[in-house]
Amino acid sequence: xxxEICPVRDVIARISDKWSILSIYxxxxxxxxxxxxxxxxxxxxxxxxxxxxxxxxxxxxxxxRTVYAEVPPRVDYELTELGRSLMQExxxxxxxxxxxxxxxxAFRNKK
Amino acid sequence: xxxEICPVRDVIARISDKWSILSIYxxxxxxxxxxxxxxxxxxxxxxxxxxxxxxxxxxxxxxxRTVYAEVPPRVDYELTELGRSLMQExxxxxxxxxxxxxxxxAFRNKK
DNA sequence: CAGGATCCCCGACGATACTG
DNA sequence: CAGTATCGTCGGGGATCCTG
Numbered sequence: 001x002x003x004e005i006c007p008v009r010d011v012i013a014r015i016s017d018k019w020s021i022l023s024i025y026x027x028x029x030x031x032x033x034x035x036x037x038x039x040x041x042x043x044x045x046x047x048x049x050x051x052x053x054x055x056x057x058x059x060x061x062x063x064x065r066t067v068y069a070e071v072p073p074r075v076d077y078e079l080t081e082l083g084r085s086l087m088q089e090x091x092x093x094x095x096x097x098x099x100x101x102x103x104x105x106a107f108r109n110k111k
Numbered sequence: 112x113x114x115e116i117c118p119v120r121d122v123i124a125r126i127s128d129k130w131s132i133l134s135i136y137x138x139x140x141x142x143x144x145x146x147x148x149x150x151x152x153x154x155x156x157x158x159x160x161x162x163x164x165x166x167x168x169x170x171x172x173x174x175x176r177t178v179y180a181e182v183p184p185r186v187d188y189e190l191t192e193l194g195r196s197l198m199q200e201x202x203x204x205x206x207x208x209x210x211x212x213x214x215x216x217a218f219r220n221k222k
Numbered sequence: 223c224a225g226g227a228t229c230c231c232c233g234a235c236g237a238t239a240c241t242g
Numbered sequence: 243c244a245g246t247a248t249c250g251t252c253g254g255g256g257a258t259c260c261t262g
Binding site for chain 4: 034035036047048051067070071072075
């Protein structure tokens with residue numbers, strides 16, 4: 001499990017921050033969304049962090065950003081092919097968490 | 112995507128820290144390991160963080176800790192049934208990352 | 223050898239204010 | 243409406259030292 005130059009660790013590290021998974025999930029669940037819609041779907045995220053997170057995800061190729069030349073400005077985001085394939089995997093874990101979440105919380109609280 | 116009382120977000124948040132996934136993965140890949148073995152498998156982890164991480168994982172029921180009454184002390188760790196089922200899901204993402212990691216890094220570096 | 227306790231740094235993140 | 247810039251805080255996590 002070497003760390004340097006290990007793409008796997010690198011990829012996982014970028015995804016497993018506080019907001020990336022939720023952002024990908026929102027786009028996966030609702031399809032194309034604009035900035036202001038995203039900020040409402042992702043409960044608790046700040047303006048700033050949504051911007052930062054979207055930039056990172058775009059930089060890694062998970063999402064596509066489209067700007068419309070309108071006033072007021074309109075920008076929307078959607079998953080790329082890569083993003084959708086990642087979304088598949090995330091769905092697996094999310095489904096797992098849905099199924100086992102209660103049990104885990106219960107276990108944690110007793111003792 | 113409400114946050115409070117959402118077991119899914121809670122579970123994901125606990126797993127997606129810097130070392131939990133790697134620890135689970137190490138135990139999944141190598142089976143039962145003692146503390147000193149784990150610290151060598153997980154490249155770059157500090158003594159302290161391995162302790163903390165293992166405590167959390169144990170607290171959530173992912174791993175089982177066994178202490179032997181020997182001198183010098185001997186403690187080993189292994190995945191529980193819950194841990195192994197999570198490991199299944201993680202394997203999916205890790206496999207995905209292995210397959211797409213190069214492409215992502217390349218995309219990130221070009222522009 | 224396993225692991226607790228302490229100290230400390232730095233980066234992630236939120237709040238806020240400003241632009242096109 | 244979407245995005246940038248600045249600032250301050252707070253806690254994750256590394257280094258180190260001490261115990262059984």
